[in-house]
Amino acid sequence: MSLVAENVWFRYGRRHPWVVSGASLAVEPGEVVGLHGPSGVGKSTLGKLLAGLLTPQRGSTSADGTPPNPDRRTGRPNPVQVVHQHAHLAMDPLWKITTILAEAAPGSAPAEVDPSLVPPNLLDRFPHEISGGEAQRVNLARALLTAPRYLVADEISASLDPISQAAVWRLLLTAVRTHGIGVLAISHDRPLLAAVADRVVDIADVTGTIQETVPVVT
Amino acid sequence: MSALLAVSSLAVSFHQYERGLRRRTVVPLSAMDLTADRGELVALVGASGAGKTLLAHAVLGMLPPNAEESGDIRVDGEPLDPPARRARAGRGIALLPQSVTFLDPVTPVGRQLRRSAALAGRPDPRAAAATALTDRGLSPEVAGRYPHELSGGMVRRVLTAMAMMGSPDLVLADEPTPGLPAEAVRAVLHDLRRIADDGRAVVLITHDLPAALEVADRVVICHDGRTIDEVRPADFTGNGEALSHPYTRALWLALPANGFHLPEDS
Numbered sequence: 001m002s003l004v005a006e007n008v009w010f011r012y013g014r015r016h017p018w019v020v021s022g023a024s025l026a027v028e029p030g031e032v033v034g035l036h037g038p039s040g041v042g043k044s045t046l047g048k049l050l051a052g053l054l055t056p057q058r059g060s061t062s063a064d065g066t067p068p069n070p071d072r073r074t075g076r077p078n079p080v081q082v083v084h085q086h087a088h089l090a091m092d093p094l095w096k097i098t099t100i101l102a103e104a105a106p107g108s109a110p111a112e113v114d115p116s117l118v119p120p121n122l123l124d125r126f127p128h129e130i131s132g133g134e135a136q137r138v139n140l141a142r143a144l145l146t147a148p149r150y151l152v153a154d155e156i157s158a159s160l161d162p163i164s165q166a167a168v169w170r171l172l173l174t175a176v177r178t179h180g181i182g183v184l185a186i187s188h189d190r191p192l193l194a195a196v197a198d199r200v201v202d203i204a205d206v207t208g209t210i211q212e213t214v215p216v217v218t
Numbered sequence: 219m220s221a222l223l224a225v226s227s228l229a230v231s232f233h234q235y236e237r238g239l240r241r242r243t244v245v246p247l248s249a250m251d252l253t254a255d256r257g258e259l260v261a262l263v264g265a266s267g268a269g270k271t272l273l274a275h276a277v278l279g280m281l282p283p284n285a286e287e288s289g290d291i292r293v294d295g296e297p298l299d300p301p302a303r304r305a306r307a308g309r310g311i312a313l314l315p316q317s318v319t320f321l322d323p324v325t326p327v328g329r330q331l332r333r334s335a336a337l338a339g340r341p342d343p344r345a346a347a348a349t350a351l352t353d354r355g356l357s358p359e360v361a362g363r364y365p366h367e368l369s370g371g372m373v374r375r376v377l378t379a380m381a382m383m384g385s386p387d388l389v390l391a392d393e394p395t396p397g398l399p400a401e402a403v404r405a406v407l408h409d410l411r412r413i414a415d416d417g418r419a420v421v422l423i424t425h426d427l428p429a430a431l432e433v434a435d436r437v438v439i440c441h442d443g444r445t446i447d448e449v450r451p452a453d454f455t456g457n458g459e460a461l462s463h464p465y466t467r468a469l470w471l472a473l474p475a476n477g478f479h480l481p482e483d484s
Binding site for chain 2: 040
């Protein structure tokens with residue numbers, strides 16, 4: 001039972017270079033794994049592969065043994081949720097916060113949201129009327145409303161000041177510990193990962209070693 | 219002798235209409251004070267929504283028509299009204315904007331550089347554009363590329379080249395580092411430091427306190443639309459004993475390397 005990438009390879013087209021080459025990684029429930037590396041080496045792509053937003057050309061990803069996808073027949077949301085860096089871009093600018101949250105759990109949303117995560121006075125505002133830190137809390141609350149088993153937190157605090165950053169992470173860590181959610185925390189910021197993660201892996205280490213054992217297909 | 223840029227008690231409010239004709243006034247800036255002199259790099263640090271970008275836009279006379287401004291903005295000791303400041307934008311005062319969206323996505327960057335050279339009144343825009351590229355360490359073939367074909371660090375250098383075209387005395391750099399890899403961040407910051415060392419005034423607007431501390435001569439902290447503190451970078455040390463303002467100390471102690479504390483903890 002874990003979130004697993006097994007020897008996954010991904011590129012955007014046959015003529016393009018591999019963005020992720022033979023990456024293997026596992027995140028256990030309740031564990032926070034930091035994924036570190038400079039930009040442009042495929043950290044976010046690996047996160048999207050693990051969340052089923054991209055499909056690997058080779059290798060496989062799974063969440064607790066099943067593919068990381070929503071089940072449209074039963075209406076079950078994706079067990080792997082992504083929280084993006086730019087919270088405002090992940091929201092419909094014409095929707096109020098209530099509606100944005102209701103996207104994750106239609107009908108019941110506002111009642112179930114933890115008031116320490118999204119203060120009730122934010123609910124009837126529009127995204128442009130709240131700050132970056134507040135928007136990231138809404139973004140996180142929306143992901144948690146789907147009762148995910150895993151979260152991919154992709155540079156979630158890179159656009160935030162230090163106090164908002166510490167606040168968002170404090171809330172995230174409390175929530176994932178309460179519910180035993182596994183987290184892949186993607187960041188270029190080593191001190192941040194050292195503060196939030198149980199263990200930190202470097203993207204070069206999760207791809208490099210595997211790469212050598214895989215025969216090159218010509 | 220007065221500072222090159224002196225902003226005092228700057229307040230900005232907006233009139234907005236909600237639901238038909240009901241009017242409301244929002245006051246995003248209530249009391250901002252900032253000075254920057256030649257040869258100096260001043261960092262303006264605060265949370266998103268604290269009014270940092272708005273201050274830069276006010277200095278450039280770029281506020282939207284529904285904005286109302288009060289207070290005093292002096293350049294070289296001379297009080298300037300918004301139209302006078304706007305007239306200096308791109309010449310005496312330059313903005314180094316936040317992101318790639320400030321470039322035209324469907325025009326090669328070379329042509330955009332030539333246009334900013336022409337707007338800055340350079341006699342030979344073509345030559346000025348070519349020199350500007352090489353000055354910022356970019357190869358001439360970059361001129362033929364479109365913005366989306368450049369990395370984040372290269373876009374930043376193109377934007378810097380455009381901002382420097384009019385040889386401004388004052389450069390306002392608005393969040394120039396987020397989303398860049400560590401090496402590119404360092405390059406951008408040192409580029410700004412060099413611009414200041416050339417005898418210009420640089421205002422670095424950022425939420426990234428560690429980045430600001432690396433290059434700034436002074437750090438001005440703003441919070442909720444007002445500037446609340448001014449600190450020397452050397453005072454950010456240890457447990458923040460040298461920081462007198464509680465918000466400044468909270469910013470410092472919230473850094474992951476300093477314990478990741480929240481103000482409500484203490």
